[in-house]
Amino acid sequence: MTKFLAIILLSCFCQVAFAQSEAVGIFQNHGDIGKPKKAGASSYDATTQTYSIKGGGDNIWFNRDEFHYLYNKIKGDFILTANFEFVGAKGNGHRKIGWMIRESADEAAASINAVVHGDGLTVMQWRPLRGAYMRDPQDEIFYAKKTVFQVVQLERNGKKVIMRVANWGEPLQEVGSHDMPDLPDAVLAGLFISSHDPEVTEEARVWNVRIDKPVPSNYHPNPQIQKTLATNQGIMGCRLETMTVLDGKRKVIRESTGRFEAPNWMPDGKKLLFNEGGSLHTIPVTGGTPEKLNTGTVSRNNNDHGISFNKKLLAISSSREGSTGGGSAVYVLPLSGGTPKLVTEQTPSYWHGWAPNSKEVTIVGQRNGSKIYNLYRADINTGKEVPLTQNTSGHVDGPEYSPDGKYIYYNANPTGTMQVWRMKPDGSGKEQITFDENHNWFPHISPDGKWIAYISFPTDIDPNAHPSYQRVTLRLMPTSGGTSKVIAYLYGGQGTINVNSWSPDSKSISFVSNSEIAEK
Known part of the structure; x- marks a missing residue:
């Protein structure tokens, strides 16, 4: 039994490693988190510099997640900004796209997410520790408007994480911020999609994707x-x-x-x-x-x-x-x-x-x-x-x-x-x-x-x-x-x-x- 289990674990590890081995645009890793029933996929059009991200998954909630993830491992402070758009007007109202910062690729990992739902619900949500439950509304900050925002930004500044949104043409508006003191210095950060329906695969287009790393206040441009x-x-x-x-x-x-x-x-x-x-x-x-x-x-x-x-x-x-x-x-x-x-x-x-x-x-x-x-x-x-x-x-x-x-x-x-x-x-x-x-x-x-x-x-x-x-x-x-x-x-x-x-x-x-x- 022990030998059989080891073979299964090795097989799973190899599958994950293979799924994450090819870079997509600026992202070095991609794959499904939490083994959703419908497999996801990511691609990049170099001509338009646009990403296509597809994914299924039951949800990103409670004490485990299911979604497709396109990400890099990043240290220190950073600013993530992109334009998002669902492909297709129909779908579960709680399908999700946005940016995610995560301690690991574990389905139960601590994370903090900038989320826009299919029905326009816009929230900042987090799981403070591995295996902890996200709680509504204790572990969410809701934005006042209910519209499918196109521009989503997530910034890490020390232990604080800040979410901002806008429709193109408007100034960015802050949704909220939250301290995540237990996240390591090196985290996973990238794009995600979840269908909120195990039987469905959703798709989104993402463009103007930028990962910026701000400098200290004493940095000199010369x-x-x-x-x-x-x-x-x-x-x-x-x-x-x-x-x-x-x-x-x-x-x-x-x-x-x-x-x-x-x-x-x-x-x-x-x-x-x-x-x-x-x-x-x-x-x-x-x-x-x-x-x-x-x-x-x-x-x-x-x-x-x-x-x-x-x-x-x-x-x-x-x-x-x-x-x-x-x-x-x-x-x-x-x-x-x-x-x-x-x-x-x-x-x-x-x-x-x-x-x-x-x-x-x-x-x-x-x-x-x-x-x-x-x-x-x-x-x-x-x-x-x-x-x-x-x-x-x-x-x-x-x-x-x-x-x-x-x-x-x-x-x-x-x-x-x-x-x-x-x-x-x-x-x-x-x-x-x-x-x-x-x-x-x-x-x-x-x-x-x-x-x-x-x-x-x-x-x-x-x-x-x-x-x-x-x-x-x-x-x-x-x-x-x-x-x-x-x-x-x-x-x-x-x-x-x-x-x-x-x-x-x-x-x-x-x-x-x-x-x-x-x-x-």
């Missing part, structure tokens, strides 16, 4: 400074993404364990331009090997660069060797590469926009010893500057022309909250465009002139700053006025969308999100 810190926390990785703005579907086209920033969409619509390591590079929008752009001896380029309206010139910002004032200067060169021509004698100067005549640029700079940044218009041939703002306090940034040349859009915080503004090209007629509690930066106007895309920082940052590694959103609003909507939820900030990254057809944008610290 790799050289970061290496000198006593904690030596490593360098934060990046993703280069594209997104169709009308449905929010995103694609990762490049990932790196290093830092790169601020894509521009090239005029042919086939490539992106971005900065990394002081140089500029192009890459196909479908992904591939980056190619370095020739910028001559100007080799300390930062994330402020962009393409002229006539599609012939490139403006760049780079630390200037030998400058008495220090900091960044603005240059122009042929878009195909070549020898840059200096535009700004005074530093620091950061490029942010081209005039439609392709003969002038808008810049952000400090002048005459002032520590306050102001906005200027500069002639690329003569270097002559015209001041557009005369701030004595606060901060202004991101000046960018509308394609018709009627306005310069920018961000400013005269009231203490950073908001989007616009003015006439001569600096007159300043008017505020956004009005909310967020800190809104870097308005970018679509080539057809119909849309403004911008980045929103949380309320707890310095309104003069746009730091890296924050929980930020990208937002879209009509240039004609109206309510903005959220088009992307991500971990990012400085370098995400500092410059205009609209596609030539005004249907997509590109941006950079942060992922996790590279292994040391």
Whole structure:
């Protein structure tokens, strides 16, 4: 009997190991938990970067669970975000999809789950210890609305786990949080589905799947400074993404364990331009090997660069060797590469926009010893500057022309909250465009002139700053006025969308999100 039992256990172990041996997208493991009567399955469409997850199972409840699980083993803190959608309108009202954090693949394991049911019931539920019973309502937090939320986020922050939800276009709303002190540092985390009916297999589509690992508060975005810190926390990785703005579907086209920033969409619509390591590079929008752009001896380029309206010139910002004032200067060169021509004698100067005549640029700079940044218009041939703002306090940034040349859009915080503004090209007629509690930066106007895309920082940052590694959103609003909507939820900030990254057809944008610290 003992030998027979050992053979059975070995057979079961092998079946589980085989079921979890093939990676699916970013997930290294997948399989059924709790031996549901109907087997589940997972697949990944690399073209659309969409997951299909199928599963049966009696329930995820009481002291054991039955479901299909697609997961990784992750240590420490992390943020899980994705869009979910059931396939098929019919099904048990209590079929479940969402994110799950679990101590093991044991059917009775301790876990905490962000759950959206087929009938719209939205809850955060948990089993505090292995084999313990989930109790209703003691071990659940219910969300007030009853709607099938599309965006689901689950964040682990120390011992606390936080659930947030939204329908696409809306800000994330917190369902609740709960401490899970007995979960180990290394846990299983991933997507799940359960049919709530042993005789049925349910299916869901999941897209915009992101696993982000936030950094400590003392993390520094400069790799050289970061290496000198006593904690030596490593360098934060990046993703280069594209997104169709009308449905929010995103694609990762490049990932790196290093830092790169601020894509521009090239005029042919086939490539992106971005900065990394002081140089500029192009890459196909479908992904591939980056190619370095020739910028001559100007080799300390930062994330402020962009393409002229006539599609012939490139403006760049780079630390200037030998400058008495220090900091960044603005240059122009042929878009195909070549020898840059200096535009700004005074530093620091950061490029942010081209005039439609392709003969002038808008810049952000400090002048005459002032520590306050102001906005200027500069002639690329003569270097002559015209001041557009005369701030004595606060901060202004991101000046960018509308394609018709009627306005310069920018961000400013005269009231203490950073908001989007616009003015006439001569600096007159300043008017505020956004009005909310967020800190809104870097308005970018679509080539057809119909849309403004911008980045929103949380309320707890310095309104003069746009730091890296924050929980930020990208937002879209009509240039004609109206309510903005959220088009992307991500971990990012400085370098995400500092410059205009609209596609030539005004249907997509590109941006950079942060992922996790590279292994040391």
